[in-house]
Amino acid sequence: GENVEQHPSTLSVQEGDSAVIKCTYSDSASNYFPWYKQELGKRPQLIIDIRSNVGEKKDQRIAVTLNKTAKHFSLHITETQPEDSAVYFCAALGGGFKTIFGAGTRLFVKA
Amino acid sequence: DTAVSQTPKYLVTQMGNDKSIKCEQNLGHDTMYWYKQDSKKFLKIMFSYNNKELIINETVPNRFSPKSPDKAHLNLHINSLELGDSAVYFCASSQASSGVGDTQYFGPGTRLTVL
Numbered sequence: 001g002e003n004v005e006q007h008p009s010t011l012s013v014q015e016g017d018s019a020v021i022k023c024t025y026s027d028s029a030s031n032y033f034p035w036y037k038q039e040l041g042k043r044p045q046l047i048i049d050i051r052s053n054v055g056e057k058k059d060q061r062i063a064v065t066l067n068k069t070a071k072h073f074s075l076h077i078t079e080t081q082p083e084d085s086a087v088y089f090c091a092a093l094g095g096g097f098k099t100i101f102g103a104g105t106r107l108f109v110k111a
Numbered sequence: 112d113t114a115v116s117q118t119p120k121y122l123v124t125q126m127g128n129d130k131s132i133k134c135e136q137n138l139g140h141d142t143m144y145w146y147k148q149d150s151k152k153f154l155k156i157m158f159s160y161n162n163k164e165l166i167i168n169e170t171v172p173n174r175f176s177p178k179s180p181d182k183a184h185l186n187l188h189i190n191s192l193e194l195g196d197s198a199v200y201f202c203a204s205s206q207a208s209s210g211v212g213d214t215q216y217f218g219p220g221t222r223l224t225v226l
Contacts, residue, residue, distance in 0.1 A: 032212020043201065043217040044154070051212060087152055093212045098167050101154040 002027040002094045006102025014110050019077045019084070021105045026071070027094035033066060033073045034099070036089045044089060048075070080109045114138050117202050117218040124192055125226055131188045132221045134202030142166075143185040144203040144215065145177060154201070160185055192225045199223070 003026040013019050025033075034049035050057045050064045050073065057064050061080075066073040073092075077084055090102040115136045124130055136143065144167075145157040158177040159167035165177065174190045185202060199220045207213040 034212070034214065038152075043219050045217070046214045049212070049214070089154060098156050098159065098169075099215065100156075104152045104154075106152075 002030075002092070002098075002100045004090060004092050004100045004102045006090050006105055008105060009103065010106045010108075012108040012110065013080050015080060015082060017080055019075075019080050019107055019109075021075045021088055021090065021107075022072065023074070023090035023092075023102050024070075024072050025092040025094075025100070027092065027100075028071065030071075030092040030094045032093040033064070034091050034093075035062075035064060035075050036091065036101075038087045038089065038104075040086070047088075077107075080107075082109050082111050085109045115202060115204055115216050115218040117200075117221050119221060120219060121222050121224075123224045123226065126192055126194060128192050129188070129190045130192060130223070131186055132200055132202075132223075134185045134187070134218055136183055136202075136204040136216070136218075138204060138206070138216060139183075140204040140206045140216075141182060142205045142207065143179065143182070144205075145185065145187050146201040146203060146217075148199045148201060148220070150198070158185075158187075189223075192223075194225050197223055197225045 006023045031052040036044040037047045038044040063076045087104045091099045142161045144159045160179045163179045176188045179185045201220045202218040203215040205213040205215045
């Protein structure tokens, strides 16, 4: 069945450093790849998304890249700040019309 | 204004009881969802409705029954609660019909604890 794998499960970086989270998906019909941020005790919220006809998208300090051939997509956060600390989920919308989420990456940004 | 709201926020109950969680969205969206987030934070789709019609029904026990009285509401009723049902349940909505990638707006979650 459809599957989204996300790595690493935990990531600790120093404030100001970059953070990279990687995901792979199994359904070649997937065409939409959102990233959600969930702070402790809060709801998931969309931070950036990318569609299958685009290879890269940037929004200030965050960027997402997509390699459809390899079925990989990645989230890049530059100049990390303590408020970036949260759980980040990648997701893929597949041909079955449902969004499959990765298992999440817990990001710690140390001041 | 709260875009997607859920009630109750916390629910503590005994095994075997029946309970309901309510969800409402005021965004005018066509599609609503229920997700279960377990203790390891894994988010799993349970159900999705588009314009009051069930379009996604994952392998969820029959004890879980969603109901959509109108496209702004999607409630979740759970019969004969079990310990393994303890989790945070998130409602979400999106504008487009399922199959078209669009932002999902999540409710605040309902933390269900079954004793």
